[in-house]
Structures are given as structure tokens and as C-alpha cells.
Amino acid sequence: MNVSPSSAAQAAREAVAARLTDLRKTAGLKAYEVAALCGWHKSKVSRLENAVTLPEDADIRAYLKACGAPEHVAELIAQTRNADQLYVDWKRLHGTGIRRIHESTVPLYQRTHLFRVYCSNVVPGLLQTHGYAQALLSTISDFQGTPNDASEAATARLDRSRVIYEGDHRFVLLVEETVLRYRFGDAAVMAGQLGSLLEVMSLPSVAFGVIPSTVARSMWPLETFMIFDDDRVQVETLSAEISITSEAEITVYAKAFAALQQLAIFGHDARALITDAINALG
Template identity: 70%
Template sequence: MTSPSSSAHEARKAIAARLVDIRKTAGLRALEVAARCGWHKSKVSRLEHARTPPTDEDIRKWCLACDALDRVPELIAATRNADLLYVEWKHLQRAGIKGIQEQTVPLYERTGLFRVYCSNVVPGLLQTHGYAEALLCTINQFDGSPNDATEAAEARLRRSEVIRDGRHRFVLLVEETVLRYRIGPPAVMAGQLGYLLEVMSLPTVALGVIPFTAQRKMWPIETFMLFDVDRVQVETLSAEINITSSTEIELYVRAFDRLRHMAVYGPKARAAITAAVDTLG
């Protein structure tokens, strides 16, 4: 599978190529652009080879130097989109985790079909407050970010209200191991597993469990979410990766379909969840 970060790299290369095209259309050499912008010549080289992402001010100066101010809005928009494709958690969580939950609300509200695969934790859309708070507190402690786990859990639950408004469809897959991992004390896990049994009855929700014993046609991979066919959001230990390249999205669609056909649903999924509850004593 293609590296998930390649979308960000390709987006930045495309922006650099646009800068080169603007310079050449203006009939200017790199040295001339550097002089007009008041930069060292090495900066132009870094921008044109995508080694340094341009700031908004860089773009304005470049376009002014090349008499192409009409290109400024599109380039700034493209740069900001590229910046969102691969963002390290340490940057996202500098002020805590609550803001991350809130800033994705518009994306959740406009998505018609959610396809979610989780190999490590219960999907955020299905988390109870206790489970979310325990998980987010662990993340706060590991990353050393401000501990706003309680407020972040509340924001996550508000974001998850889309699952009950009837305007969206959800196909959510979890590995059976997810049901057994102890995120929080037994009482928290019991409440979380009980909520999974409850939410399975919603007509717009299909919850599948991939059993321990499933014959693997797709190996367990990183947790990811498909928002319609527009974006894939992948969570790694170090970063949030947002994939918008159609070829990479297609890879995740194919992977999801294979995982979906390994899962059990309905009574068999309920039995797996109930068995997990029983292990809590």
C-alpha cells in the first residue's frame, strides 16, 4: 500500500510546480525573483523544490514579483490544504484535545456515508463519555499535552450526535481484540460494551466485528475513517493524516471492503460483545 503521507508530499510538490510555472510564464530567472522579493537565492530554490512550504506572505511576494497577483488566492488555498494533509499530533494538541474534536464537526455534518475501521480502540463515533475520557487522558499523559480529557470527551460525544439524526449512514468495523482491550476500569468497559449493543439497533448503523478466528483476507492495519469518497483520515502514533488523492482513497476503499466481508453482524456480533462483557467479571 502507498505510504499515507505521500498525498501531502505530492500536494506540496504540485504547489512548487505552480510557482515554477508562474516564474517561467513571467520570463524570469530564479535569481531575478529572489532579488525582487528581497530573498537569498537559496530560498527560491527551496520553494521550487518543495523543501520549504511557502507562507501566505511568500506567495504574495512571489506573485507580485511575477505580475501574477490573480494566482494568490488559489495558491494560498492549495497550501493550506496541503498543510492539513499531514499534521503531527504535537502541533494539533498544543492547546489540548478538545479543539480537535470541535474543528471536525462540519466534516461530520456534511458526510453522508461513514466507513470506519478500528484495530485498536472503539470508534470515536461509538464511544461513551467514560471510555473517551479514559482514552483521551492516556493520550494527554503520553503526549504531555494539557489535560482536558473531560472537556474533550464531552466535545467528542457532541460531535458523535450525527449518529442519531437519521441523515447519515455508518458502517463500522472493529477487530474482536478491541472489545477486550481494557481502556479504563471494568465498569467503564462494561458501559462501553453495553452501549455498542444499544447502538447496533439503530437503522442507519451497521456494526461488524472481525472475529479472532476469521480467515484473514486482509491483515489488521491502521485505524482509518472514510468520509464518503472524498477523504480518508488515518491516525498514527505521531500524526493525523488526511488523504484526498483519489488513487490512495481507492486503496482504502478496497481494504475496507475486504475487512467488511470478514466481519460478523447482528446476533454473531452481539455474541462477541456479550462474551467480552463476561470477561469483565
């Protein structure tokens, strides 16, 4: 597994490694002795104890058996799985297609009251039309080399997005102006997507803002991220999805979102930029 660029994810991995090391030392064993008892090369214990790799369930059972501490197996497996979920590369998430991931996150969307979403590169998934989503997801699948189920995944994405029209939810969504110009699908697909933005932003639960490309920046463009209430942040990088649950890091992203929101324009002014983008499609 790759080392996460997120400090929270890396800290969770290091906590697992530290716990393993502590249990070995408590047992009075050297690293090479544990490796021998497990039938491993000694370098494997080093990788586990230095957080280079996360242990598999079988590794934890073998390691703790060697240390005479099998009563800690359930604890370490749970801790490891939590660390593993904080940073997951896209190829792993999309290994069987993208549709399944959308379906699995429906409960998170349904229980979230306040969504704060910032996108610097694409229209937020919550606001995507089927045509736009299908074109985008197909491009992603092809780049990642994962099964291309773009049509089914786009349908699942729209099903997940019904929270905009149902229940007691509020949405503040920000995009950079360039998002309105980046084309996914043909001109008709883009026109439909931009037209849909004009419709959705009229909903009382939705605040849709555009950060003009000409604005004097007091906050630089960031990677796409979503804040779910004050409980979780999901950050999308090129290679992975990072889930942040650390209160301190959530506060940092909330601060960044507030700064970006100050740069955005809403209402009539935002509509004008969207209309210009539609007209530019010819």
C-alpha cells in the same frame, strides 16, 4: 512541515512547488536571484521549489512580487492551504486541546449520509462512552504533550456522535477483536463501554462488525480510517491526520473496507465476542 506519507498530500505539495518554479522561470529569474530580491538565503527558494516545505502566506507574496506576478497571490495561497490541510500533525491539531477539533468537524458529520469506519486499535469515536473517551483522550494528550482537556473533549466527542440518533445517516463500523480487550480506563469504564456497544448495535442505522482474531486473513489490519460517503477519507497515523480527497485513493480505501467487512461477524456472533470481553473483566 513534514513530508506526508500520503501520495495525495505529497502531490498537492509538489503542485505548489511546481507552480512557484514555473512562475519564476516565466519571469526569467534564477532561484538565487529570487532569494536575493526576497532577502532570503538561497536555500529557502530551493526548499520551496522542491516541496521540502510549504510556503507561508508572506513567502508567497514576497516570491510572486519578486517574479512580477502578484496577480497569482490569491491562487497560490488557496492552493497552499489546501495542500496544508491534507496532512496535519496531531500536535498542531491539538495545540490548544482536543475539544476544538471535535467541535469543528460537526458539520462534516452532519452532512455525511454513509459512514464507513474501521478501527484496529480503539473503539470508534462515534461509539465511545464519556468515560472511555476521557481515558483515551487523556492518554493521547499526555503522549503528545498538548493541553489536556480530556473531559471537555470527551463531551464534545459525544455531542458530535449524536448523528447516530439523529437525521438520515447510516453507519458501518468494523473493529478488530483485540479492540474489545484493549483497556482504557478501569474495569468499570471498559464494562460500560462494551455494554454500550451491545446497545448501539441494535439500532437499525448501525451495522457493527467484529473481525475475529482467529479468522483467516484475506486483508491485513490497517491504520484507523473513516470514509465519509464517497467524498473523503480520514486516516489516523501515530503522528498525523491525513485527509484524502483523491477519487483514486478513496476507491482504494473503499476496496479495503469491503475486504475487511467480509472478514467481520455481525449480530449474535459479534455480541458473543463482546459478552466474552465483558466477562473477562471479572
